[in-house]
Amino acid sequence: MTQNSLGATPVNRYESATAWHDVDDYFARHLTPEDPALVAARQSGAETTMPNAEVAPNQGALLGLLAQVVGARRVLEFGTLAGYSTIWLARAVGDHGRVVTLELEEQNAEVARKNFERADLMDRIDVLVGPAGDSAQRLIAEQAEPFDLVFIDADKPSNPAYLAAALQLTESGAVIVIDNVVRNGAVAQVDSDDPRVQGVQAVTRDIAAHPGLDATAIQTVGVKGWDGLIIARRR
Ligand code: SAM
DSSP states (O other): OOOOTTSOOOOOOTTOHHHHHHHHHHHHHHTOOOOHHHHHHHHGGGGSSSTTOSOOHHHHHHHHHHHHHHTOSEEEEEOOTTSHHHHHHHHHHOTTOEEEEEESOHHHHHHHHHHHHHTTOGGGEEEEESOHHHHHHHHHHTTOOOEEEEEEOSOGGGHHHHHHHHHHSEEEEEEEEEEOOSTTTGGGOTTOOOHHHHHHHHHHHHHHHOTTEEEEEEEEEETTEEEEEEEEEEO
16 A cells, blocks of 8 residues: 555545545534534434435535525525425525425424524524425416525425426526435436436436536535535526
8 A cells, every 4th residue: 555645554444334424424523513403403304204314414514605605695495304404504594594495294394493493593494385396386476586596305306397496496696406416326327217316317417408507416425325416507
């Protein structure tokens, strides 16, 4: 094994999922520590219909940073669950910002509302319960004020419909983030019969074909396994 530039022999642990967890924990401890409200929100995922489906702390922090970089005042989220990612986003938009989050299940919305109250954020978050496609169409019909950042993290087969709605609800400069686009590498299987993978592949084609979007995808490993994000920006 060769020495690195510091003269130390690197430990070759990088293929192990345990090492991914260790690294996530290291950076979460140093850079993105959770306060009690975030810890409670993450733990309350156990009371929802999809335990353990929230983003990791470093991913929540990334969403918050993106919102701040964009200067987002209005954020739209598809898929609330217990509101863990919503809290990161709501903190990023500040006192005068607003997050509208769309959730199918009343059970999850109820858990999320308690978390928003605990985090003292209820006054800047709207939880719309019902199929996200319907809620988004209502926002379009009501001519909702444009959103600066959209986070798509609900049922994956509907990703293309959610992107289409996001494009109607945003303007130039808006950022659209789509979660869970790698799926243990399955996104690269062109003949996949998994509707969730097909939803990611279809939305990827839609983004690639859209002349007004710049985008990239980033693979991630960590406490959530091997997955990734698409980040797109409207020109
Ligand atoms: N964004 C959350 C976070 O990181 O804390 C996690 C969201 S979880 C991956 C997906 C959520 O989407 C679940 O709460 C699920 O009930 C919701 N969902 C699934 N299908 C939906 C639909 N058709 N409309 C709205 N929400 C839906």
